[in-house]
Amino acid sequence: MRSEHCLTRNHIEVFHNRVLSSGPQRIRFRTLVYGSTLPLLVWTGIAGFLHHVFNPIAPMVLCGLFVTLIALGFALRRRRKHSVRCSFYGALGAVLAGSMDGF
Numbered sequence: 001m002r003s004e005h006c007l008t009r010n011h012i013e014v015f016h017n018r019v020l021s022s023g024p025q026r027i028r029f030r031t032l033v034y035g036s037t038l039p040l041l042v043w044t045g046i047a048g049f050l051h052h053v054f055n056p057i058a059p060m061v062l063c064g065l066f067v068t069l070i071a072l073g074f075a076l077r078r079r080r081k082h083s084v085r086c087s088f089y090g091a092l093g094a095v096l097a098g099s100m101d102g103f
Contacts, residue, residue: 029089032089032093035093036096038100039096039097039099040096042100043066043096046062047059047063050062069091070092070095071091073087073090073091073092074088074091077091
């Protein structure tokens with residue numbers, strides 16, 4: 001993959017499309033997090049609820065699941081010759097966007 005095509009709108013899906021520009025260009029981590037505000041708030045609320053109702057182990061299991069999925073996505077993207085930055089942003093964005101599909 002050519003470096004100028006990595007980290008573009010085509011490779012990273014952010015939850016809110018209005019955050020991204022109209023054409024392919026590099027995005028920053030702040031833009032990725034801003035575009036993923038809704039999934040971050042929902043999952044933080046779920047983790048807080050699990051902590052309150054059950055015990056501190058439940059949110060740790062939930063966070064472990066997210067870390068595992070992000071690591072798997074990162075490894076798969078690196079295997080397809082994406083850059084490290086593109087792989088991390090893509091894995092994080094894909095896990096957050098995919099986690100909201102059930103809601």
